[in-house]
Amino acid sequence: MxxxxxxxxxxxxxxxxxxxxxxxxxxxxxxxxxxxxxxxxxxxxxxxxxxxxxxxxxxxxxxxxxxxxxxxxxxxxxxxxxxxxxxxxxEHPWIETHGATxxxxxxxxxxxxxxxxxxxxxxxxxxxxxxxxxxxxxxxxxxxxxxxxxxxxxxxxxxxxxxxxxxxxxxxxxxxxxxxxxxxxxxxxxxxxxxxxxxxxxxxxxxxxxxxxxxxTGTEFITGAESKVQTKELHAPVKPDPNNIQSFNMPFAMDYVPGGNFIIPKPKEYDYWRNLVPKLTPKWSGKLLDLAYSKPATLVRRELAFDPTGPNAGDPLNLWHYRRIISKSNFKPGTYAGDITVVNWPQNDYFEGNLIGATPEQFVHHVNRAKQLSLSLLYWLQTEAPRPDGGHGWPGLRLRADVMGTRDGLSKYPYIRESRRVKAVFTILEEHVGQDNRAQITGKKTGNTSADFYDSVGIGYYHIDLHPSTAGNNYIDFESMPFQIPLGALLPRRMKNLLPANKNIGTTHITNGCYRLHPVEWSIGEAVGMLITYAMNKKVIPRAVREQPGMLKEFQEFIHSQGIEIKWPA
Missing domain, CATH: 3.50.50.60 (FAD/NAD(P)-binding domain)
Known part of the structure; x- marks a missing residue:
């Protein structure tokens, strides 16, 4: 079929x-x-x-x-x-030796x-x-x-x-x-x-x-942003907002063929996206389709470069290299006409609609608009983007539908940054992993170590990185420390035989920003698979593993024996 x-x-x-x-x-x-x-x-x-x-x-x-x-x-x-x-x-800088299973x-x-x-x-x-x-x-x-x-x-x-x-x-x-x-x-x-x-x-x-x-399943969960009163987190908003969700993205792949002309038909929403100045707080740096963005850590305007023919290093950041998946120089001459890069940039983050709880019709509507944004970005790059030689547009940019395995050239599914989150036995807060908030809690000048969770079932690292949201927030981006994954965050408070294994664990809107990336999601899933194994063998519900110290110690030894690290080296 x-x-x-x-x-x-x-x-x-x-x-x-x-x-x-x-x-x-x-x-x-x-x-x-x-x-x-x-x-x-x-x-x-x-x-x-x-x-x-x-x-x-x-x-x-x-x-x-x-x-x-x-x-x-x-x-x-x-x-x-x-x-x-x-x-x-x-991934984090230590991935080759530590911080993954x-x-x-x-x-x-x-x-x-x-x-x-x-x-x-x-x-x-x-x-x-x-x-x-x-x-x-x-x-x-x-x-x-x-x-x-x-x-x-x-x-x-x-x-x-x-x-x-x-x-x-x-x-x-x-x-x-x-x-x-x-x-x-x-x-x-x-x-x-x-x-x-x-x-x-x-x-x-x-x-x-x-x-x-x-x-x-009727499992208790939360969405969006908690308030500062609820979590006491340094970067939490004053008021809670269950509809404050990070933007999603419809990535695409493209290569560059010098002298080619692969300009796509003008997207039907191009004029809208081409002229959009995002209404975000603090203010966005200008138009969305531009070689600049609000630098996440400071929110000041940062100029970017885009040059498919440029050198690999340099500042400002060359977006062509940022998520490049094929560098033709790694392959024998003649293998590739040009590099292949993936476009998952600030310029095609979609924050005008929320997919959580959307009806099928709403889901399709927002995904299709996000596709229009991504195609508009491609068309702008092909026809209007400024070039280093003073000209405009790169018509040799070619949409690579084959790379994504789709007919329209866009990803099969939206790149999701934020999910519903289970109300867990234990919730990871900014004070556990955020550098500045951690310093406040410990009374030290810097928060240089994250919380030590006695029930750790994995480790990971990423800075806390929240993209512009459906509620109009600009970036929230700040330092965290290498952290642990507590078993309590994987356990629903009430349900006995359902476990989360994605971005739906017991984090907050803030701490989701560092627990949502590839190797951490993998570590969460692997711990869950082994927890089910252990619980079945012991004929107990998963919560009991955490509640009984002897059983918890045995479970941690079990997962460690199969290649799961539960502590960062000193």
Missing amino acids: KRRNFIELLTVTSSAAVVSPAFANSSLKISPTDVNSTKAVLSADVVIAGGGLGGCAAALAALRNNLTVILTEQTDWIGGQLTQQGVPPD QLYRNFRKGVRDYYIKNYPLTDESKSKEFFNPGDAPVSALCHEPRVALAVLQSMMDPYLSSKKLTILLEHQVTRAQVAGDEVKALEAVDLVTGEQLILKAPFFVDATELGDLLPM
Whole structure:
């Protein structure tokens, strides 16, 4: 059957389902008592909704410990931020040696090995210990979405072959069956055929990008910004605002062919976006489509450069290099006509609508407008952007739909920065990880170490980085410290068998800004997959693991034995 864009698939109406041939080789059981039901019933040890990095890591952790897993994904690619959203990994400077799990490092090694095995690299590139395909400053491993997908798929393949894993692509969970404090089943729809399924398991994981299972299951959650009174956070607003959500983005990839002319048709909303001066507080630096932006840390205007032919280093920042995923100089001459870069910039952040709680019609509306913004940015770059030689426009910029795996050239799914957040047993506050707020709490001149969580189940780092929001906030960006991931933030206060594994853990609007990036999401998911394993073996609910000191210590030893760091080195 012909595959469609995810936004098109949202309009598919549900119909009575039969067992699809896609499940013929599945390890999942169809209960005899459900044979006459209009919906097929599949069961496993764990059902994970959402095939992003948290969902994939949770699945792999459960699978390597001999559990069976159902993994649902709304698009036709697993991998979340790295693949369907097209964003190269945002990582900290110590990622090659510390601050990630061994499984995440295995993935990163797999990416490099994939290029070495399959691509015509130069001898110099092959010899680099930490080869970076794009040589971009944002990450030590800027690479193509399809390569990330291929490596993730290869990590999943043994479990698919052994019938321990079933991946349901282009499936969306639509409702939950709940009894008291437990989820009994999820109902999902095949977005291509309209067939419906019931998914049963002892444990469920919400690894969706927007925390979709939380309202479906009645799990208590919060959205938007808490107030200073509620959290006492240094950078929290005076009043709470549940609709204050960070902007999302529809990334795209492009290359540059000197002498070419690949100008796209003028987007229908171009005039609007071309002339927009964002109404943000503090004030934005000028028009949105411009080679300048409000520098996040100071909010003063910062001039940027854009030159597909320019050198790799220099100031002002050359946006061409920022998220470049292919630097042609790393490959044998003639392999590439030009570099390939991903556009996920301040200029195509969409903050005129909120996707959390949106109806399907509202979701499609805002995503389509965000697409118009991204296409308008491309058209502006092709036709109007100032060049170093005094001219305007780069017609040789070519939209690379093949890189994103879509017909329109934009990412399969929005790049989401903020989700619903579970009301957790423990909430991570700015005082735990924010440098200045930490100094206030400790009474020291600087907050040079984050809070030491006795229930740590992972570590990570990123500065606290909140993009312009739907409520009109400009950037909120300030220093944090290398931090731990507390188990309490992964535990809902009431629900017994549902766990979060994405941006929906127990953070605040502020601390979400450093817990939302690629390796941290992976670490969260992996810890959740192992928590389910441990809880099943001990026949306890996940909260009990934290409540009993002996059990917590044993669990921490268990995860450490499988390559999860729980403390930063001194």
